[in-house]
Amino acid sequence: MSRETLINIALAAILLAVPIWAHFADEPFIITLSTKVAILALAGVGLNLALGLGGLVSFGHAAYFGIGGYAMGILASHAQDYTPFMEWPFVIEGTNQMPIIWLVAVVMSGLAALAIGALSLRTSGIFFIMITLAFGQMFYYFAISWTAYGGEDGVSIYVRNEFPGLNTLDAIQFFALAFTALMLALIFSSRIAKSRFGLALTAARQAEQRVETVGIKPFQLRLTVFVISGMITGLAGALMADLNRFVSPVMLSWQTSGEIMIFVILGGVARLFGPVAGAAMFILMEHILGGFSEFWHGWLGLVLLLIVLFARGGLIGVLAGKEKADG
Amino acid sequence: MDILQLLIGGIANGCIYGLVALGFVLIYKATEAVNFAQGDMMMIGAFITLTMVNEEWWGLPFGIGVILAIVIMAGLSYLLEVVVIRKLFGQPQFAVVILTIALGFVLRFFAGVIWGHDPQSLETPFAGKAFDIGGLILGYDEAVVIIATAVLTISLYFFFQRTRLGVAMQAASQNQLAAYYMGIPVKWISSMIWAVAGVTATVAGILFAAKGAIDPASGLLGIKAFAAAVIGGFGSLPGALAGGLIIGIVEPMAQYFAPPGYSQIMPYAIMLIVLVVRPNGLFAQIQQKKV
Structure with missing residues (x-):
């Protein structure tokens, strides 16, 4: 087993052990x-597919x-008010069932990623x-002016x-759900990275022309990975909304995009964990840091500067050393 | 009349966006780095000027304060390139993006610690007065913004066309290797470009703080200036200015005519349309340069 695999297992174990301990310690x-x-790691796993692999x-x-x-x-607020989401041409009720919400979240974010990816790629x-x-900002300002769902104030869900x-x-129990989703996404993304599709993507990232020459279209590969990436991040968004029982346009702001990117960079781009x-x-x-200064972003900035300057593989890179034969 | 009035305000705002966008483009052309902290450099430049000029701080004469601030910011930007940015040479582009975003965090943090988080205005000799041209109000501050932008743009033009350093900068940005072979000190040129970008940022900051008020979060307007730079083609200096003016003018117009909320979308909507129709911007200059 390589050192990185051991570190990955240790990380997963810590992430599982801490809340279990906290559960018993009340x-x-x-x-x-x-x-x-x-x-948030799940959101990062999504981005890491596009950023690291693609x-x-x-x-x-x-x-x-x-x-x-x-x-x-949206779905939960309609379920909460007992109002249908839409009545014409057929009635769609809101729901408070997570599996349905997740499905909708994944499909909608996948469709958005398909449209955005097709144009931006x-x-x-x-x-x-x-x-x-720009697309992110459009959604942000759209949500702000969407008064039906709270506009700038967002939507609160009581239960x-x-x-x-x-x-x-x-x-x-909610942690168990989030943790399972994260582990499944990690297994899925390691499978993707090792699959023919993932290898072709890596090749397209490293030498686009060569890939084209052997008859693979980089555009299609990239669009596919972009959509998968968006779906995983979308699922994370649905979970996050349920954790906070609150959604607001802040989730759509470019600072959030930056934060998701920061997770990936802090930890190590293209590293599974x-x-x-x-x-x-x-x-x-x-x-x-937030405890003694609400402007902890300054410190975050310093740490980020140090990581980008001196630790190119992020945290995982520092702990596990350079990745072998896979740049 | 209303529309003309909006137009004046829009042009003045657009000049500031354009100046910040100019900084983006200068740095991008010369080093292919994208400086997400350009807006924050503007903010720092404004605060340094404010410290020099405002009564509660040092109370220096306005002109001297401005010149000192510009010199200091040029020096700081130069150092920034030497100490930090150069270390990233050869790393993927997003490393610089993240680095400069992080830098933005740090600058905002220090600005907050030093100058506090309340908006402050720059005390200028031209505050609060206005020309009245047949019912049309042109504030002195707006006039100064437009004139200062024009002067700076023209001097930059002559700097790039006529001076040794300017021509060397052009050469380095078109083909670094060839410029290096011709004996141009490319590294030093990159640092100098950052210094020039620091100067344009400071001028933008001074104008911004003179027209309204500055606080540590003001640098976030950089993201709009970014859109301006993209609209202009990211490789073209006149394009950056034009992009800034487009956004500056469209914003108040949209506020006036479109339903509330949509004016904020406009800069990005325009940028998207431009990117979809002309993927290299309105004033595309980069044809072969693939990143």
């Missing part, structure tokens, strides 16, 4: 923090995160960064949605 806040780490610097992943969040907010480099940012067979109001390490570090810093 520290619900720590369980909530751990759940937050798992969910080499696509998307600065608009908040769009999918927010779409996932709003899928939950025609460009590359700085223009790709900017066009994804957490339900999952068959579980009591989601129990913090540790990079987003997990990054999100954990982010939340720890927010919690510890």
Whole structure:
């Protein structure tokens, strides 16, 4: 087993052990923090597929995160008010069932990623960064002016949605859901990276012309990975909305896109567990530094500067050393 | 009349966006780095000027304060390139993006610690007065913004066309390797470009703080200036200015004519349309340069 695999297992074990300990020590806040780490890591896993594997610097992943969040907010708010979401041409009721909400979140964010990706993948480099940012901002300002769902104030949901067979109001059970989703996404993304599709993507990232020459279209590969990436981040958004029982346009802002990117960079780009390490570090810093200064972003900025300057593989890179034969 | 009035305000705002966008483009052309902290550099430049000029701080004469602030910001930007940015040479583009975003956090943080988080105005000799041209109000501050932008743009033009350093900068941005072979000190040129971008940011900041008020979060307007730079083609200096003016003018117009909320979408909507129709911007200059 390589050193990185050991570190990955250790990270997963810590993320699982801390809330279980907190459960028995009766520290619900720590369980909530751990759940937050798992969910944000999930969003990062999504972005890492596009950024790490596909080499696509998307600065608009908040769009999918927010779409996932709003899928939950809209469906649950209709269930809460007993008003149908739409009546014509057929009646669609709101719902408070997580599996349905997740499905809607994943499908909607996937569709958004398909549309955004199809347009933005025609460009590359700085223009790709900017066009994804622009789409994200459009969703942000749209949500602000969408008064039907709270506009700038967002939507509050009073009771957490339900999952068959579980009591989601129990913090540790909701954590279990988020943790399972994260682990499944990690297994899925490691499978993708090793599949023919993933190898072709890596090749397209490293030498686009060669890939074209052997008859593979990089555009299609990239669009596919972009959509998958958006779906995973969308699922994270739905979970996040359920954790907070609240959705607001902040989820769609470009700062959120930046934060998701920060998880990936802090932890290590293209490293499987990079987003997990990054999100954990982010939340720890927010919690510890946020305690004595609400402007903890300054410190986050310093840490980021150091990581980008001196630790190119992020946290995982520092712990596990260089990745072998896979740049 | 209303529309003309909006137009004046829009042009003045657009000049500020354009100046910040100019900084983006300068740096991008010369080093292919994208400086997401350009807006925050503007904010720092404004605060330094404010410290020099305002009565509650040092109370220096306005002109001297402005010149000092510009010199200091040029030096700081130069150092920034030497100490931080150069370390990233050869790393993927998003490393610089993240680095400069992080830098923005840090700058905002220090600005908050030093100058506090309340908006402050720059005390200028031209505050609060206005020309009245047949019912049309042109504030001195707006006039100064437009004139200062024009002067700075023209001097930059002559700087790039006529001076040794300017021509060397052009050469380095078109083909670094060839410029290097011709004996141009490319590294030093990159640092100097950052210094020039620092100067344009400071001028933008001074104008911004003179027209309204500045606080540590003001640098976030950089993201709009970014859209301006993209609209203009990201490789073209006149394009950046034009992009800034487009956004500056469209914003108040949209506020006036469109339903509330939509005016904020406009800069990005325009940028999207431009990117979809002309993927390299309105004033595309980069044809072969693939990143």
